[in-house]
Amino acid sequence: MPTRLRQLVVAAAVLFTAAASLPAAAADDRGRQERPSHGGLSAVIRYTEYGIPHILAKDYADLGFGEGWAQAADEVCTLADGFVTLRGERSRHFGADAAADGSLSAARTNLTSDLYFRGVRETRTVEKLLAEPAPRGPSRKVRDMMRGWAAGYNAWLKQNRITDPACKDASWVRPVSELDVATRGYAIAVIAGEGRFAETISAAQPPAGSATATGSPSARSARTPDAKAVAEAAFDLWGEAGMGSNAVAFRGDTTANGRGLLLGNPHYPWEGGRRFWQSQQTIPGELNVSGGSLLGTPAISIGFNAHVAWSHTVSTGIPASLHQLTLDPADPTTYLVDGEPEHMTKRTVTVAVKDGAPVTRTQWWTRYGPVVTSLSSQVPLPWTTTTAYALYDPNAVNLRFADTSLGFSKARSTDDVLKSLARHQGIPWVNTIAADREGHALYTQSQVVPRITDELAARCSTALGRTTYPASGVAVLDGSRGDCALGSDPDAVRPGIFGPARMPTLKNAPYVENSNDSAWLANADRPITGYERVFGPVGTQPGLRTRGGVEDVAAMAERGGLTVRDLQRQQFANRAPAGDLAAQDVARACAALPGGTATGSDAKAVDVSEACGVLKAWDRTMDTDSRGALLFDRFWRRLTQQVPPAQLWKVPFSVADPVRTPHTLNTDAPGFATALADTVAELRAAGIAPDAKLGAHQFVVRGGERLAMPGGSGRLGVWNVLEPTWDAAGGGYTEVPFGSSHLQAVGWDDGRCPVARTLLTYSQSSNPDSPHHSDQTRLFSGEKWVTSRFCEKDILSSPKLRVVRVGEHR
Structure with missing residues (x-):
């Protein structure tokens, strides 16, 4: 070992031993006394294979410093771009009409994004939440981590030269503050609520002809919203979040050694500000956890320690509600509650624009939240002289996610996970699945949703809400009635949300699984019922990914004797349940077509005879060497778009057999033969043979190397989800913007170290010049894993060990 490295390793060991000898509280006090917030922060970072940092620190501020430094080293351009978004300065640097950064809100243009985030900044929304006492606001430990993260990021900028071409020499890469870090956490919390409505929050204006109008549509031209269209738009809005996941935990009596097992498989963007990033965080005697953090956040979002492992899946809970306002006929910016007028709050926001004059817009806010005028571009919610709609997002006062995650990081059991959820109540839009060393398994939908009970919805829904709530869980309440206020549970950390006693939860079933359907089928033999509709449906048809996942994990649990290796096999089984259900029917109907031809949507006859045999022989997987997988994938996408679900x-x-029904493909449905013809014609035009191997046409290019990608679309029911981009001219699926991301298969043996395998599918760094830009992506291509180095002996024995001491002053 080189002398300098040996010195750093010894220094790290001394730090570990010295800090471990201090009581946690004493170490915390000493850190605050000796290193005030203006300087002196430092950490030791031990890098092992694939650039995974193991951050060793004496307290939470130092830990945040190391995390911020290491994230900047890997992702400085992605992070800096996100901070431009959060400051509301995209129009200033990139132009008002350019496409917005879609990772932190649903705004379509930079101008709309800036108007929303400038409004957050100018109303001091995040500062007010930071000032709240814990647990309503962040704890001192989390504040220290955020402050340290900002200092670490800034120190890296000061001491290093940016090589990533995405932001090299860019003027918009600037130092950040604790407020910037907190605002990033805020944006993540509201991304499924206010963040979804950023466009309409900034566009909503009083009707034309009123004294306060600024060019909005005439009240006479506004149509009453169609209830069915609103319900469908609400389902689309929150039912397909652009994020997803699978996770399963197994109870000890299903495993080989009686200890729990957890497989986490979140499906997240492969690019932009919602990427995961791996690290281990250690404060000796206080904290030791490994896992994935969402970029720009200081705490581990999903991960494991020596006692417990957890993951999240995007839930079916509706994180916001609508309130229909009755307006004062003389003033459409005044609404009535119990007959008494309340004036909307007018927020005027100005955004600087590159090569242009500043743009000023007005936003209108109520006691419930901002006025909104649409659910989608196709479904308006008109603001007329008599009616308007306001959005209530309880996560708009939620900076508690980091404390909840920190509680998980320190947990010693699944009960401790539940305690953290109950104390902080900070999970905005996901379920939690966990397992522990003692063999316990946990599923809970403990998330922040509006306190909409079924009784309240029945009593207070408007005519529109009486359609939307049963169909989609989206409440539209009568905002003119004081008795329709959301109220408060006695165990809720804030009014207007459910307390932990009301959350759908299942403890210690043989398995608990979720694939983004409702809590109902977390375990098919022990269905969860009795929760309010706002959390999700009961007794409705699950998606194919849930059906396939439950089939797989139930069979695993029944077989028993499970190990981490079984979790690894499940992740890369790449079974396509849609193929199991339908491929044989398709092949049979294909072979029966007269003359082996079908008519395409262009009215041309297409010879599909070769496809019949390919589909019959297909192995029903989305492995890279599977022949027929690409053909079925393209066909299934077309078929499910053309044939209504009721006719498929x-x-x-059947609610009595929810995992095995529906089945038997209706090959007589209008559109079946057309979908088959169009698929064959599409592949032929692209020069792709029907029996081509999937990996030849589902790939990414990294450093000039083509890497075949295993897995498939969630609409096929595949566990290992990829939602790739189709480019026929480029050879098929040529990039993966979204899919399996931070994978972890975790168990425990009789030793002190967890038995864990991990994989960050898109690798640690977005910088194409980094050695860790595609190394784990290459592993993913080969369906290989990284053996986690959690314990000290494993970290120090890494052949790739590189130890760096980082500090504010070097």
Whole structure:
């Protein structure tokens, strides 16, 4: 070992031993006394294989410093771009009409994004939440981590030269503050609520002809919203979040050694500000956890320690509600509550624009939240002289996610996970699945949703809400009635949300699994019922990914004797349940077509005879060497778009058999033969053979190397989800913007160290010049894993060990 490295390793060991000898509280006090917030922060970072940092620090501020430094080293351009978004300065640097950064809100243009985030900044929304006492606001430990993260990021900028071409020499790469870090956490919390409505929050204006109008549509031209269209738009808005996941935990009596097992498989963007990033965080005697953090956040979001492992899946809970306002006929910016007028709050926001004059817009806010005028571009919610709609997002006062995650990081059991959820109540839009060393398994939908009970919805829904709530869980309440206020549970940390006693939860079933359907089928033999509709439906048809996942994990649990290796096999089984259900029917109907031809949507006859045999022989997987997988994938996408769900299957869904129904493809449905013809014609035009191997046409290019990608679309029911971009001219699926991301298969043996395998599918760094830009992506291509180095002996024995001491002053 080189002398300098040996010295750093010894220094790290001394730090570890010295800090471990201090009581946690004493170490915390000493850190605050000896290193005030203006300087002196430092950490030791031990890098092992694939650039994974193991951050060793004496207290939470130092830990945040190391985390901020290491994230900047890997992702400085992605992070800096996100901070431009959070400051509301995209128009100033990149132009008002350019496409917005879609990772932190649903704004379509930079101008709309800036108007929303400038409004957050100018109203001091995040500062007010930072000032709240814990647990309503962040704890001192989390504040220290945020402050340290900002200092670490800034120190890296000061001491290093940016090589990433995405932001090299860019003027918009600037130092950040604790407020910037907190605002990033805020944006993540509201991304499924206010963040979804950024466009309409900034566009909503009083009707034309009123004294306060600024060019909005005439009240006479506004139509009453169609209830069915609103319900469908609400389902689309929150039912397909652009994020997803699978996770399963197994109870000890299903495993080989009686200890729990957890497989986490979140499906997140492969690019931009919602990427995961791996690290281990250690404060000796206080904290030791490994996992993935969402970029720009200081705490581990999903991960494991020596006692417990957890993951998240995007839930079916509706994180916001609508309130229909009755307006004062003389003033459409005044609404009535119990007959008494309340004036909307007018927020005027000005945004600087590159090569242009500043743009000023007005936003209108109520006691419930901002006025909104649409659910989508196709479904307006008109602001007329008599009616308007306001959005209530309880996560708009939620900076508690980091404390909840920190509680998980320190947990010693699944009960401790529940305690953290109960104390902080900071999970905004996900379920939690966990397992522990003692063999316990946990599923809970403990998230922040509006306190909409079924009784309240029945009593207070408007005519529109009486359609939307049963159909989608989206409440539209009568905002003119004081008795329709959301109220408060006695165990809720804030009014207007449910307390932990009301959350759908299942403890210690043989398995608990979620694939973004409702809590109902977390375990098919022990269905969860009795929760309010706002959390999700009961007794409705699950998606194919849930059906396939439950089939797989139930069979695993019944077989028993499970190990981490079984979790690894499940992740890369790449089974396509849609193929199991339908491929044989498709092949049979294909072979029966007269003359082996079908008519495409362009009215041309297409010879599909070769496809029949390919589909019959297909192995029903999305492995890279699977022949027929690409053909079926392209066909299934077309078929499910053209044939309504009610006509797709001959045997309908049965609530008595929810995992195995519906089944038997209806090959007589209008559109079946057309979908087959169009698929064959598409592949032929692209020069792709029907029996081509999937990996030849589902790939990414990294450093000039083509890497075949295993897995498939969630609409096929595949566990290992990829939602790739189709480019026929480029050879098929040529990039993966979204899919499996931070994978972890975790168990425990009789030793002190967890038995864990991990994989960050898109690798640690977005910088194409980094050695860690594609190394784990290459592993993913080969369905290989990284063996986690959690314990000291494993970290120090890494052949790739590189130890760096980082500080504010070097």
